[in-house]
Amino acid sequence: MMKLLDRYILFKYLTTFVFVVVLLIAVLVVIDMTEKIEDFSRMPISSWQIFEEYYLNFIPYYANMLSPIIVFIAAVFVTARLASHTEIIAMVASGISLLRLLRPYFIGSSMIAVLVFFLINWVIPKANKIRINFENTYIKDKYYFNQRNVHFRIGPTTYAYFESYDNTAHVGYRFTLEEINGLDLEQKLESPKISWNAEKGKWTMEEYKLRTIKNDRESVFFGRDLDTALNIKPKDFESKYMLNEQLTLTELNAYIDEMMLRGADDMEVYIIERYERFTYPFAIIILTIIGVIVSARKTREGSGVQIAFGFVLAFVYVLFIILSRNVGKQGNIPPLLAAWMPNIIFCIIGYVMYRRIPK
Secondary structure (H helix, E strand, C coil), X not given: CCCHHHHHHHHHHHHHHHHHHHHHHHHHHHHHHHHHHXXXXXXXXXXXXXXXXHHHHHHHHHHHHCHHHHHHHXXXXXXXXXXXXXXXXXXXXXXXXXXXXXXXXXXXXXXXXXXXXXXXXXXXXXXXXXXXXXXXXXXXXXXXXXXXXXXXXXXXXXXXXXXXXXXXXXXXXXEEEEEEECCEEEEEEEEEEEEEECCCCEEEEEEEEEEEEECCXXXXXXXXXXXECCCCCHHHHCXXXXXXXXXXXXXHHHHHHHHHHXXXXXXXXXXXXXXHHHHHHHHHHHHHHHHHHHHCCCCCCCHHHHHHHHHXXXXXXXXXXXXXXXXXXXXXXXXXXXXHHHHHHHXXXXXXXXXXXXX
């Protein structure tokens, strides 16, 4: 059971965390409103709709993004205050070790980590869908799919090809569907145009040519008005802007499996995203412990220097996250290592700092 000292530190840590979250989010909202005020004034929607669809979903996204920095700041601030008031000296004099002092911080950071894990995997992705759809509709320029010669692998032996695609009319041009077994082409379906039929949930070809090759004999059939169900949907041609952050954990796993089946070669960002959703909660705990170690010693300069150093160290951590993520996206290191590298490095830093601090 938690003792009075644990409850005292835990309360200060959690209340400081909530206060910093509210303060930073308020600042970010004001800055964002200042930048977008002209865009909002031109929108044919009410202020309440802007708040409901955009800012209610803006707040949890940025609160979660800043949570490692915020828990670090909260730990540094609370511990530095305890040190400056000579409370830590009194605790040590009564026989409490630094490791025992970390207990309430560990409990508090674990509570936040569990909450962050739930938010980042299920709540925030749903909020991001609404927020990003709002941005795409009212703020950003309309998206047009302009890629050419697009290939999809939609089955173990089935391959689809579009020379071009119009994502506004949902029409593909010079479409082919090939069935290839090993190195042998067994069937090829060709159509100059293929359209998405939303009512049927299928693709429609007004005219087509079907080539079938069997036992070294080829047959050709020409037809009209063919409906076909493909493992391709119009959403595959929509904007992929922040798509990895719009998918719940279940949806993200399904999307990765589907894209791997198709042989997609740009999956690092999604795989790293999946790993980071498991590493992010651990970052909360690691940075909290480092924050306590950084600020547990009373200094002549006061708590201000320790808090400032805490800010610097927290932003260095964020920089490590960005760098490792970008390196992982380029395929220079495995996605799993890219996701865990910041935590590994800061675990080592934390251990070295713990060993050097007077007990």
